[in-house]
C-alpha cells in the first residue's frame with residue numbers, strides 16, 4: 001500500500017512542470033484531506049501489533065515526500081528565473097541607430113584658431129557692419145574719392161555713399177572712435193569684392209588686427225605676426241616682410257611665409273617662388289589716427305589684415321576657394 005503511494009507520488013512529481021502543479025501535489029499527499037493523512041486515519045483500525053510498523057512507514061514516506069517536494073521546488077524556481085532572464089535579455093552588441101553628425105565648417109574652424117591665437121596675445125575681438133559707409137571703408141582710411149587704390153577693390157556699391165565693405169579695416173576706424181588708447185583688438189568678418197575665379201569669391205573673410213599705444217614699433221608688429229604664423233603653421237616656418245603699399249599704413253609690408261607644401265623648394269601653389277603671401281601690414285598712417293581724433297604726437301601703432309580662406313587653403317591644402325561655399329557634404333565631412 002505504502003509502496004503504491006510512493007510510486008504514484010513519483011509519477012505525479014515527474015509530471016509537475018511548474019510551481020502551481022507542484023503545490024497541488026503537496027496538497028494531494030500532505031494536505032488535511034491528503035493521501036497520507038487518510039492513511040494515518042486508518043491506523044486505529046489496524047491490529048495493534050501492526051500499527052507501529054505501518055505508522056513508521058507512513059512517517060518515512062512523509063519525510064521522503066517533503067524532501068522531494070522541496071528539492072523539486074528549488075529546481076522549478078531556478079528554471080523559472082532562467083526563463084525570465086532569458087525573456088528579458090537585451091542584446092547590447094547590436095549596432096545603435098545611426099545619427100549623422102554635422103561638423104564645423106573648415107572656415108569657422110580656422111577662424112576660431114586665428115582668434116584664439118590673438119586672444120592669447122592680449123587682443124580683444126571687435127565686430128562691425130558689413131553694409132558700410134564709404135567714409136569708414138575708404139575716406140577715413142586715407143583713400144579719398146578719386147584715389148587709384150579704390151580700383152584695386154572692385155567695390156559693390158549700394159548707393160553713392162553706401163557699399164558692402166571691401167575689407168575689415170573700417171572696423172579699425174569704428175573701434176578707435178569708440179575707445180581711447182591703448183587699443184588692441186582684432187576684427188574678423190565677411191568682406192565683399194566683385195570678383196570670382198579659382199582663388200576669388202565675391203564674399204570672403206578677413207581678420208584685421210590693430211594695436212595703438214605709445215612707442216609702438218615695427219619690431220612689435222614683426223613679433224606679433226611671426227608669433228602668429230609660427231603658432232598657426234609651425235615653429236620652423238620661415239617668414240619674410242616685403243615692402244608694399246597701403247594708403248592707411250606707412251611704412252607698409254606684405255608678409256610671406258615659406259611654402260608649407262614644397263618646404264620652400266618651389267611648387268604650383270607658390271608659383272615656384274618658395275614663398276606664400278599671407279598678410280598685409282604696416283604702421284598706421286598718422287592721417288588715419290588724426291581722422292579718429294588721436295594725438296599723433298603721443299600715439300602710433302600697427303595694423304595688419306589677412307584672408308581667412310587663404311589661410312584655410314594653406315592649412316588644409318585646398319586648391320579651389322569655391323569649395324568652401326558649395327556646401328558639398330563630401331567636402332565638408334572631411335574636417
Ligand code: PHE
Nearest residue numbers: 167169280281282303304305
Ligand atoms: N585692408 C587690407 C586689405 O584688405 C589689408 C591690410 C590691413 C593691410 C591692415 C595693412 C594693414 O587688403
